[in-house]
Amino acid sequence: MSHYEAPIREPLVLGDKSYHDITEDIAKPIEGAANKNWYIAFYISLVAMLWGFGCIFYTVGTGIGVWGLNKNIGWAWDITNFVWWVGIGHAGTLISAVLLLFRQKWRMAINRSAEAMTIFAVFQAGLFPIIHMGRPWNAYWVLPIPNQFGSLWVNFNSPLLWDVFAISTYLSVSLVFWWTGLLPDFAMIRDRAVKPFQKKIYSLLSFGWSGRAKDWQRFEEVSLVLAGLATPLVLSVHTIVSMDFATSINPGWHSTIFPPYFVAGAIFSGFAMVQTLLGIMRKVTNLEDYITRMHIEYMNIVIILTGGIVAVAYATEFFIAWYTGSPYENYTYLSVGAATGPYAWAFWSLITFNIITPQLLWFKKIRRSFIWTFIISIAINIGMWFERFDIIAIVLSKGHLPSTWWRFEPTFVDVGIFIGTIGFFFVLFLLYARTFPVIAQAEVKTILKSSGEFYKKRSEQGIPTKPAINLAGSEGTSDKNNKE
Amino acid sequence: MYQFSGKLKTFSIALILLGALGIAFSFYTAPKSIEDAKEIMASQTSHDGGHAISNEEVKKDIHTTEVKGDSISHGEMENHAEEVHQEATKEVHAAADVHGENHDDEHAEHLYHQLKNKPWSALYVSLFFFLGISLLVLAFYASQRVAQSAWSVVLFRVMEAITANLVPTSIIMLLVILSASVLHINHMFPWMADGVFDPSSPNYDPIIDGKSWWMNTPGWTIRSIVYLAIWNGYRWFIRRNSIKEDTANDGLKTYKLNYNVSVGFIFLFMITESMMSWDWIMGLDPHWFSTLFGWYVLSGLLVSAITVIAFVTIYLRSKGALPGVNDSHIHDLAKFMFGFSIFWTYLWFSQFMLIWYADIPEETTYFVMRFNEYKLPFLAMVVMNFAFPILLLLNSDYKSIPWFIVIGGVVILGGHYIDVFIMVMPATVGSQWFFGIAEISALLFFLGIFIYTVFSAFAKANPIPKGNPFLKESEYFHYYNIEHRGEGSGDHH
Numbered sequence: 001m002s003h004y005e006a007p008i009r010e011p012l013v014l015g016d017k018s019y020h021d022i023t024e025d026i027a028k029p030i031e032g033a034a035n036k037n038w039y040i041a042f043y044i045s046l047v048a049m050l051w052g053f054g055c056i057f058y059t060v061g062t063g064i065g066v067w068g069l070n071k072n073i074g075w076a077w078d079i080t081n082f083v084w085w086v087g088i089g090h091a092g093t094l095i096s097a098v099l100l101l102f103r104q105k106w107r108m109a110i111n112r113s114a115e116a117m118t119i120f121a122v123f124q125a126g127l128f129p130i131i132h133m134g135r136p137w138n139a140y141w142v143l144p145i146p147n148q149f150g151s152l153w154v155n156f157n158s159p160l161l162w163d164v165f166a167i168s169t170y171l172s173v174s175l176v177f178w179w180t181g182l183l184p185d186f187a188m189i190r191d192r193a194v195k196p197f198q199k200k201i202y203s204l205l206s207f208g209w210s211g212r213a214k215d216w217q218r219f220e221e222v223s224l225v226l227a228g229l230a231t232p233l234v235l236s237v238h239t240i241v242s243m244d245f246a247t248s249i250n251p252g253w254h255s256t257i258f259p260p261y262f263v264a265g266a267i268f269s270g271f272a273m274v275q276t277l278l279g280i281m282r283k284v285t286n287l288e289d290y291i292t293r294m295h296i297e298y299m300n301i302v303i304i305l306t307g308g309i310v311a312v313a314y315a316t317e318f319f320i321a322w323y324t325g326s327p328y329e330n331y332t333y334l335s336v337g338a339a340t341g342p343y344a345w346a347f348w349s350l351i352t353f354n355i356i357t358p359q360l361l362w363f364k365k366i367r368r369s370f371i372w373t374f375i376i377s378i379a380i381n382i383g384m385w386f387e388r389f390d391i392i393a394i395v396l397s398k399g400h401l402p403s404t405w406w407r408f409e410p411t412f413v414d415v416g417i418f419i420g421t422i423g424f425f426f427v428l429f430l431l432y433a434r435t436f437p438v439i440a441q442a443e444v445k446t447i448l449k450s451s452g453e454f455y456k457k458r459s460e461q462g463i464p465t466k467p468a469i470n471l472a473g474s475e476g477t478s479d480k481n482n483k484e
Numbered sequence: 485m486y487q488f489s490g491k492l493k494t495f496s497i498a499l500i501l502l503g504a505l506g507i508a509f510s511f512y513t514a515p516k517s518i519e520d521a522k523e524i525m526a527s528q529t530s531h532d533g534g535h536a537i538s539n540e541e542v543k544k545d546i547h548t549t550e551v552k553g554d555s556i557s558h559g560e561m562e563n564h565a566e567e568v569h570q571e572a573t574k575e576v577h578a579a580a581d582v583h584g585e586n587h588d589d590e591h592a593e594h595l596y597h598q599l600k601n602k603p604w605s606a607l608y609v610s611l612f613f614f615l616g617i618s619l620l621v622l623a624f625y626a627s628q629r630v631a632q633s634a635w636s637v638v639l640f641r642v643m644e645a646i647t648a649n650l651v652p653t654s655i656i657m658l659l660v661i662l663s664a665s666v667l668h669i670n671h672m673f674p675w676m677a678d679g680v681f682d683p684s685s686p687n688y689d690p691i692i693d694g695k696s697w698w699m700n701t702p703g704w705t706i707r708s709i710v711y712l713a714i715w716n717g718y719r720w721f722i723r724r725n726s727i728k729e730d731t732a733n734d735g736l737k738t739y740k741l742n743y744n745v746s747v748g749f750i751f752l753f754m755i756t757e758s759m760m761s762w763d764w765i766m767g768l769d770p771h772w773f774s775t776l777f778g779w780y781v782l783s784g785l786l787v788s789a790i791t792v793i794a795f796v797t798i799y800l801r802s803k804g805a806l807p808g809v810n811d812s813h814i815h816d817l818a819k820f821m822f823g824f825s826i827f828w829t830y831l832w833f834s835q836f837m838l839i840w841y842a843d844i845p846e847e848t849t850y851f852v853m854r855f856n857e858y859k860l861p862f863l864a865m866v867v868m869n870f871a872f873p874i875l876l877l878l879n880s881d882y883k884s885i886p887w888f889i890v891i892g893g894v895v896i897l898g899g900h901y902i903d904v905f906i907m908v909m910p911a912t913v914g915s916q917w918f919f920g921i922a923e924i925s926a927l928l929f930f931l932g933i934f935i936y937t938v939f940s941a942f943a944k945a946n947p948i949p950k951g952n953p954f955l956k957e958s959e960y961f962h963y964y965n966i967e968h969r970g971e972g973s974g975d976h977h
Binding site for chain 1: 632634691694695698736751754755758762773774775776777778779823826830831834835838839841842844846953954956957960964
């Protein structure tokens with residue numbers, strides 16, 4: 001089997017790297033000490049997190065009335081943040097699972113961090129379904145457990161219950177998928193460790209990985225099977241989240257396009273968050289040779305594609321809302337009422353940040369620019385928050401009966417909890433970046449000789465770096481030549 | 485170079501002639517006037533059971549449908565016709581009135597339109613199916629160029645050849661569009677009927693009138709022509725320039741131009757595909773709407789398109805015309821068939837479940853009608869399009885065995901034909917559906933055109949796209965766990 005790669009493809013690993021260089025580069029942030037900037041960032045995040053926890057305790061202790069919700073708008077920032085965080089998490093699984101199925105080698109430098117982002121984002125998302133309950137101490141009642149109430153069970157018809165299954169399955173499968181991939185990398189850190197404590201820790205984390213041929217063969221099979229399972233999972237999780245709205249009869253919520261459109265939006269916002277994080281990480285951890293300009297460009301292309309799908313969905317929503325002939329659709333989400341009503345600012349933020357700004361990425365100069373990418377990715381993160389807010393709050397603020405029309409004003413507790421989850425997310429991510437191998441070294445090493453800059457140049461110049469491919473007779477079937 | 489064999493050519497022409505004959509026959513036997521319809525109705529009541537009669541009752545009362553729908557779809561009409569009649573009469577008094585008077589003129593006129601629509605609808609279903617497949621092969625091809633995917637490069641000429649079928653199907657579509665809109669010789673689109681927009685007319689429909697900004701004949705005709713022009717324009721360009729790529733040797737200039745044009749096409753395709761599905765399919769039920777509809781249509785056609793690519797590839801490879809194609813390429817196509825079958829099911833279920841769950845009357849009628857009147861095809865479709873492929877194509881080894889893919893593919897294509905059938909027929913012929921001479925002839929006719937255009941197009945160009953920078957990667961493509969069996973042993977030389 002050959003490893004021929006078309007010369008037209010850009011290299012994925014820059015510079016004259018050997019296998020050892022990869023190990024060194026990736027192990028460095030773990031083995032070294034944190035610098036001042038890391039501590040500053042960590043403390044800011046920690047303070048935000050603690051503040052958020054304070055707001056959560058205040059809510060649970062005092063009652064949900066400390067939020068800005070009212071009797072017509074029973075969901076606002078809580079579920080907005082929930083959907084936003086779940087959506088962010090989806091890019092991680094997309095990068096590790098879907099791009100694996102599509103054999104995209106460029107995913108290898110970014111999948112580890114994207115999956116970490118998934119897991120930490122799902123943690124944040126998972127908080128909201130519990131803390132937005134009026135009686136969170138009864139949250140375990142959502143589980144179908146035999147009990148002393150004559151085995152009183154849950155009703156399986158509610159999408160909120162499907163959420164419980166979707167999110168918990170998603171978190172567990174993502175964790176297993178991520179951890180499996182980490183085994184060879186933890187083993188690498190373990191084998192390099194000089195301090196006994198560090199050695200002990202990474203020995204525990206790496207589950208005794210010794211890298212035998214049989215282990216690798218099974219490792220690959222498992223990765224592929226998990227990718228095959230995670231792909232429908234990632235689609236179904238955000239689908240189920242979308243069904244919280246789409247199964248209802250509210251105009252603006254009841255729309256059959258929600259399942260795929262939410263998924264596309266999730267990938268869109270998730271990739272934006274990956275861009276935000278990796279844009280910084282590649283610099284501070286000196287991994288610019290692995291997370292290259294080309295990786296950034298490819299992610300931007302995914303953003304244009306999913307952003308385009310989302311834009312088509314908006315247009316469809318607009319069109320069908322009018323096409324239904326239903327007067328109720330006219331003052332709800334993405335229709336005339338939304339664009340001119342009291343939430344017009346939220347609506348136009350959505351259009352500006354989600355639809356207009358990403359169009360800049362059509363220009364090659366912009367999508368290959370780190371600074372532009374960073375700015376646009378922040379814009380998309382904001383825009384996608386507004387998308388969820390608009391879907392939820394605008395629809396609820398104007399229901400079927402005019403006597404129920406009301407507005408939503410967030411309180412400092414709503415805002416505080418959201419800030420708290422951002423803080424919590426970064427606390428986890430910063431700790432991760434100092435203790436975990438942030439790039440899957442084992443995977444990157446598999447593409448070094450086919451896609452590394454040094455090796456690509458050598459093979460273009462005809463200097464053999466590996467057993468030569470027999471190019472003679474390539475007119476015929478490829479397999480005869482490939483059999484080794 | 486591939487030689488389009490005389491045998492196959494004769495076969496395709498025979499199919500076209502046979503199909504055309506059958507289509508002509510179905511138009512000839514369709515009723516010419518309301519009196520004809522009455523006659524047919526009378527003969528139906530005598531030997532075809534309560535088919536025609538029950539139809540009208542279904543329209544009047546859903547309750548009745550539940551009683552009769554069952555027996556209708558089971559095809560036990562002939563034996564149980566009388567029984568069903570009595571049962572229905574007893575069960576629903578409202579229906580009993582209609583029952584007694586069901587030979588009145590209003591009913592006859594309604595039936596007349598449905599019967600008159602039958603040959604048109606049969607033609608339309610097959611036409612849309614073949615046009616849609618050719619279009620989606622084109623879109624898949626464009627996506628392969630844009631993704632710079634290497635594995636599929638050796639299949640480029642196969643895909644290009646299939647898109648040749650877009651030309652005749654587009655021309656026929658244009659004729660159907662013009663005969664519906666300008667000449668008014670069919671009644672498939674209810675909103676095109678006389679007086680729908682006229683408040684003083686008995687036919688006036690305020691709901692449709694509210695949509696007249698979108699549903700008007702000139703706008704609809706122009707839009708339809710624009711879609712066809714965009715798709716055919718890209719096809720014409722990319723086919724020409726792809727062949728140019730073979731000998732261009734201009735430092736990838738042609739290749740990059742093709743890349744950019746394909747990006748533009750995908751952009752336009754995303755928009756025109758949705759609009760096309762609203763205009764050509766959703767408009768058949770002008771009171772019904774679903775935001776997902778455009779993508780749902782897309783997913784069904786996409787999986788059919790991949791299946792057709794696999795079929796043509798397997799056939800041509802067995803003739804030795806595709807030297808670069810190995811079992812790994814087949815395996816990848818089968819994976820797409822598998823994956824997109826599940827994707828179709830996902831969209832089908834999303835649309836169905838959300839409408840079922842919320843149960844808003846305006847939307848639910850769509851599925852009530854289909855479930856009651858088309859129960860067997862409706863349920864069979866889900867089995868054929870989901871259960872069958874997922875069981876058959878899950879195993880990695882099976883995905884590179886040609887006869888396995890052919891079996892799976894036939895079921896997938898059959899299932900998606902039924903899918904289109906169920907999208908169109910309930911709106912145009914209602915309970916008068918039948919899979920008979922008209923439907924089979926239309927299928928044969930378009931199959932003949934497909935074989936003729938595709939294989940003559942394939943014979944016209946070098947089967948290997950020599951100028952593509954990923955060609956060598958494609959020829960060396962080998963998926964890691966695929967055992968290449970039987971290759972080089974007569975399959976190709």
